[in-house]
Amino acid sequence: MDRALIPEGLKRCPLPLFGLWVLILLGVIGWGVLAGGVVLLKAMNVTGLNDYFGFGAYITADLAIIALGAGAFFSGFLYYGLSRFFPAFKELGKVINLAVVVGFVCYTGALAVLLLEIGQPLRGWFGYWHANVHSMLTEVIFCISCYAIVLIIEYVPIILENRKLSEDKSLRVFGHSLHDVMAIFALTGTFLSFFHQGSLGGVAGVLFARPYVYRAGLFIWPWTFFLFIISAIASGPAFTALICRAIEKVSRKKLVDRSVYELIGKVEAVLLCIYMVLKIADTAYWAFVQSPRFGLTLGDFYWGPYGIWLLIAEIGVCGVLPALILISPAGRKSNFLLFGAFLLDIIGVSINRFAMTIPAIAAPVMPFDKWHVYIPTVYEVAPVLAMLAYCILIISLSYRYLPLFPREKELNRA
Amino acid sequence: MSEKEHAQEGHEGGVRFGMVIDLDKCTGCGACNVACQAENNISFRPDESNKLRSINWMQLFPLNNGENYPDYRQASLPRPCMHCDSPHHAPCTFVCPVNATTRDENNGIVTHIYPRCIGCRYCIVACPYHARSFNWWDPKWPGPMETMLSPEVSTRMRGVVEKCTLCSQRLLKARSKAYADGTDPDKATYTTACTDACPAKAIVFGNLRDPHSEVAKLSKDPNAFRLLEKLHTDPKVYYISTREWIKKLSDNAISQKS
Numbered sequence: 292m293d294r295a296l297i298p299e300g301l302k303r304c305p306l307p308l309f310g311l312w313v314l315i316l317l318g319v320i321g322w323g324v325l326a327g328g329v330v331l332l333k334a335m336n337v338t339g340l341n342d343y344f345g346f347g348a349y350i351t352a353d354l355a356i357i358a359l360g361a362g363a364f365f366s367g368f369l370y371y372g373l374s375r376f377f378p379a380f381k382e383l384g385k386v387i388n389l390a391v392v393v394g395f396v397c398y399t400g401a402l403a404v405l406l407l408e409i410g411q412p413l414r415g416w417f418g419y420w421h422a423n424v425h426s427m428l429t430e431v432i433f434c435i436s437c438y439a440i441v442l443i444i445e446y447v448p449i450i451l452e453n454r455k456l457s458e459d460k461s462l463r464v465f466g467h468s469l470h471d472v473m474a475i476f477a478l479t480g481t482f483l484s485f486f487h488q489g490s491l492g493g494v495a496g497v498l499f500a501r502p503y504v505y506r507a508g509l510f511i512w513p514w515t516f517f518l519f520i521i522s523a524i525a526s527g528p529a530f531t532a533l534i535c536r537a538i539e540k541v542s543r544k545k546l547v548d549r550s551v552y553e554l555i556g557k558v559e560a561v562l563l564c565i566y567m568v569l570k571i572a573d574t575a576y577w578a579f580v581q582s583p584r585f586g587l588t589l590g591d592f593y594w595g596p597y598g599i600w601l602l603i604a605e606i607g608v609c610g611v612l613p614a615l616i617l618i619s620p621a622g623r624k625s626n627f628l629l630f631g632a633f634l635l636d637i638i639g640v641s642i643n644r645f646a647m648t649i650p651a652i653a654a655p656v657m658p659f660d661k662w663h664v665y666i667p668t669v670y671e672v673a674p675v676l677a678m679l680a681y682c683i684l685i686i687s688l689s690y691r692y693l694p695l696f697p698r699e700k701e702l703n704r705a
Numbered sequence: 706m707s708e709k710e711h712a713q714e715g716h717e718g719g720v721r722f723g724m725v726i727d728l729d730k731c732t733g734c735g736a737c738n739v740a741c742q743a744e745n746n747i748s749f750r751p752d753e754s755n756k757l758r759s760i761n762w763m764q765l766f767p768l769n770n771g772e773n774y775p776d777y778r779q780a781s782l783p784r785p786c787m788h789c790d791s792p793h794h795a796p797c798t799f800v801c802p803v804n805a806t807t808r809d810e811n812n813g814i815v816t817h818i819y820p821r822c823i824g825c826r827y828c829i830v831a832c833p834y835h836a837r838s839f840n841w842w843d844p845k846w847p848g849p850m851e852t853m854l855s856p857e858v859s860t861r862m863r864g865v866v867e868k869c870t871l872c873s874q875r876l877l878k879a880r881s882k883a884y885a886d887g888t889d890p891d892k893a894t895y896t897t898a899c900t901d902a903c904p905a906k907a908i909v910f911g912n913l914r915d916p917h918s919e920v921a922k923l924s925k926d927p928n929a930f931r932l933l934e935k936l937h938t939d940p941k942v943y944y945i946s947t948r949e950w951i952k953k954l955s956d957n958a959i960s961q962k963s
Contacts, residue, residue, distance in 0.1 A: 336842050340841075411864040657833065
């Protein structure tokens with residue numbers, strides 16, 4: 292029925308099946324929108340947040356999804372910026388469209404959840420009007436909204452490549468013109484992304500009265516600024532690769548050459564190793580030099596559900612282990628090990644975002660204060676799941692109706 | 706961010722309002738809390754059992770020495786906002802994305818502009834003293850109580866942060882009176898509601914920079930200490946106690962060594 296919309300020469304699943312899939316996703320999205328509506332109408336008392344946990348599920352989910360969406364800007368930087376110097380990066384052209392879509396959904400989804408996060412959503416624009424130049428959150432507001440605009444501009448030419456839309460000459464010419472200047476947008480996006488990924492790390496690192504997250508640094512930037520950037524680029528492309536693999540599994544088609552996964556594996560291997568060295572050094576300094584100055588030890592920062600398992604999981608299982616797998620050619624050759632390492636990589640970065648939010652503020656600072664535990668309510672879980680469902684929906688629609696993968700036709704010639 | 710930046714000394718200016726609370730006099734009666742609630746139109750709910758959602762500008766923390774009977778000892782620690790005097794910025798004013806919370810460098814009071822606050826709660830996360838409360842609900846007073854609200858203090862809407870203001874409405878009144886009387890408004894003095902209400906006279910309030918004021922003298926008492934000194938927040942609320950076990954609870958560096 293919708294064959295006229297599907298890219299020429301490509302096969303997609305029957306429309307009723309796709310319709311059922313979309314219905315399920317819309318159901319989850321509807322559930323989340325309803326929950327979000329309750330939060331907006333009844334105020335934030337319906338969440339699990341309180342005066343000890345000012346940040347919770349919304350912020351953790353936002354931080355994680357933005358880190359994983361970094362595949363868009365970094366792949367764009369490698370492809371549009373560095374491929375003229377390093378031709379090997381031209382391989383990323385086979386997956387760059389997907390990277391843009393993933394970035395688009397991650398950032399727009401995060402912005403939607405942010406609407407629920409602040410107590411006065413209608414005042415969100417005050418970040419522009421009454422900007423505090425010292426606040427990391429000001430930079431986050433500026434750069435994330437600007438980068439979301441860049442991603443929309445990058446997504447538009449992909450949409451205009453739809454078979455039906457490209458029949459219109461003006462739309463076709465407009466789309467091609469945007470493609471011609473895409474390098475400018477990609478490099479602008481790289482600049483913006485560099486700063487906001489960093490300032491999200493800075494949000495935690497500048498809290499000089501919270502020893503769990505406070506870090507010294509370089510000039511106005513705490514070390515977490517740089518660690519967040521490196522961890523984002525060390526996991527973002529891996530996330531894109533995993534999504535590509537998931538689409539391949541669901542559609543039972545080959546979408547990209549294995550060389551693309553191999554390249555992403557090599558890039559992530561180097562970045563993850565660099566990140567691990569810096570992260571371990573930072574953690575050691577924090578635990579054995581900085582914290583004793585505040586009268587605290589490593590043991591003071593881990594308790595109950597926020598135990599030392601977090602550190603072991605983040606740095607050991609989901610940091611050093613995938614780095615070692617990816618750095619070895621044998622590891623990259625095996626699909627199980629390669630994608631397993633990608634999965635551990637993104638889990639590790641998500642744990643890092645969680646640890647820098649919730650346990651960080653659960654840890655008491657005054658000696659007579661107590662640990663508390665944060666439990667999100669359905670009004671936080673539902674919008675987060677809805678955001679993920681929205682991401683999957685847009686990716687599904689893009690895969691079905693847009694020529695996301697330039698090599699798909701050739702790789703699936705029967 | 707250089708670690709040295711937050712350890713620098715000194716501000717210019719002759720006025721820095723602060724407090725000294727004598728923990729050996731404090732009985733934990735809560736009169737300071739009640740007076741603050743009444744003075745500042747602080748809202749409350751029918752069910753106040755969840756203390757993590759309760760708005761308390763002046764909060765009483767129970768302390769104990771961790772010993773068993775007969776050596777068990779306890780005390781109460783009233784905690785208003787510390788109005789941190791750390792150089793350039795307090796931990797909270799540094800992070801507010803919309804400049805809704807700023808420190809008035811004329812008097813050292815950390816203020817909050819309710820109609821500007823977007824409710825991001827970054828300041829709540831930044832404060833190690835848990836001095837800030839968020840309005841999780843719209844305030845709603847039982848009918849007749851609305852007539853008791855003070856017209857000098859604005860009520861707060863849902864979705865914004867609030868905290869102790871050192872009764873700045875009383876400062877404004879004192880300054881207006883000084884101006885009307887033809888005296889220097891910058892030398893106007895006042896007392897906070899909690900200071901007036903304390904039956905044990907445990908709270909002393911005034912200008913820490915005025916060497917003749919009682920609060921300045923008490924802040925230099927050998928038994929005076931501040932909470933979390935090592936974090937370089939430079940709080941303007943001092944505590945006094947002759948009991949060593951209480952002093953040890955003021956900072957992790959001291960409590961760990963014990």
